[in-house]
Amino acid sequence: MKRTFISIIAVIAIFAQTAVWAQSQQQPLNGATVSIKFYDKTMYYPGNTPDNPVYVKVTIANTGSETVRFKLADDRMFSLDFTGYTVKNSKLEHTSSFIRKRSTNQTVFFREIALEAGEEYSFVENLKDYLIIPEPAIYYVELKFYPELYRTQLAYVKEKTLTAVPVALVAYKNDFIVTNRLTLEIKPSPSAASVVALPLTAGSKEILKPEPISPDKVVEQTIIARQRSLWDQYFLYLDVEELYIQDGIRKRKYNAESADMRARMLENYKLDLRQSRIDRDIVAIPVSFEIEKTMYSATEGIVTVKEWFQNDTFKEIKRYSYYVRQRDGIWQIYNYSVENLGTE
Numbered sequence: 001m002k003r004t005f006i007s008i009i010a011v012i013a014i015f016a017q018t019a020v021w022a023q024s025q026q027q028p029l030n031g032a033t034v035s036i037k038f039y040d041k042t043m044y045y046p047g048n049t050p051d052n053p054v055y056v057k058v059t060i061a062n063t064g065s066e067t068v069r070f071k072l073a074d075d076r077m078f079s080l081d082f083t084g085y086t087v088k089n090s091k092l093e094h095t096s097s098f099i100r101k102r103s104t105n106q107t108v109f110f111r112e113i114a115l116e117a118g119e120e121y122s123f124v125e126n127l128k129d130y131l132i133i134p135e136p137a138i139y140y141v142e143l144k145f146y147p148e149l150y151r152t153q154l155a156y157v158k159e160k161t162l163t164a165v166p167v168a169l170v171a172y173k174n175d176f177i178v179t180n181r182l183t184l185e186i187k188p189s190p191s192a193a194s195v196v197a198l199p200l201t202a203g204s205k206e207i208l209k210p211e212p213i214s215p216d217k218v219v220e221q222t223i224i225a226r227q228r229s230l231w232d233q234y235f236l237y238l239d240v241e242e243l244y245i246q247d248g249i250r251k252r253k254y255n256a257e258s259a260d261m262r263a264r265m266l267e268n269y270k271l272d273l274r275q276s277r278i279d280r281d282i283v284a285i286p287v288s289f290e291i292e293k294t295m296y297s298a299t300e301g302i303v304t305v306k307e308w309f310q311n312d313t314f315k316e317i318k319r320y321s322y323y324v325r326q327r328d329g330i331w332q333i334y335n336y337s338v339e340n341l342g343t344e
Helices: 002-025 096-102 215-227 231-237 240-244 248-255 259-274
Strands: 032-038 055-062 068-073 080-086 106-115 120-126 137-145 155-159 182-186 288-296 300-310 315-327 330-343
Touching: 032 137, 032 182, 055 068, 055 106, 055 137, 106 120, 215 231, 215 288, 215 300, 215 315, 215 330, 231 330, 240 248, 240 259, 240 330, 248 259, 288 315
Parallel strands: 106 155
Antiparallel strands: 032 055, 055 120, 068 106, 080 137, 137 182, 288 300, 300 315, 315 330
16 A cells, blocks of 8 residues: 555656646747837947937737746846847847846846737837947847846845745746847947048138938939039938848858948949949939939938930930938938830
């Protein structure tokens, strides 16, 4: 009888261990997905200054049929961990503030969130709070999300209605979900050596500076500057880098080079434009033009222009669509398209 009782206990213990093991093998946050995308995407530069953040929108969506619950720390660094890679698969370093928070004895406050079927919860984080962006390059970024928080022996957790409990007293497994991967393009900083000095006006020592004028005025001044062969003024409102990398082959070569080499490539490109050896549509000289339509939001816009080009016995008519983008109050032309309208 005693042996039978012991055998029953052993079987129960085995089943209990199996159940615990099976539970530990389940994916965290079953029935939900976590995804990231750029929020209000713009041009990003190296360094971690607050005036050029990389905002990423994080979305937790319940795609199942049951209620999903997870914890979200007030300090998101105990719920999230961004990971960045170079094209050579080297990892980016975390910021000192991220490392300090993860390794310092402190209390972590959190809220428990419940999502019903079909519901989602989103928030925005600055990637640069987590990772150091050292230089212009292409990076790949993904996110680890911890539904039960990231906990170490130095951390304490505290819900709004509970007393803080030392995590060291409990054995925690830091389960996490890895999101989709984003491609982050970091451009050379305007203050870096890769940026060419602003040009001088003809016959004077005055430095040309772009003005915060409207998109249609930007396009108008650019065309007039080309008609008068005022190259310094012509390039003033052109995003030369963006125009250069519109070609896929050039873009691949450009992204693989150092900042100094990129600067030389852009200077050579400007020289080729001056001599009409490349991208001739953008440097073609119209005898006259008419701005047809201007549409723009806070950061993006399109200016449509009808332009006439003189040939020997007739005029060609083309419609140019100039794509403009605003940064720090200045509009620049970063792309264009051309439509042939016939002759007259």
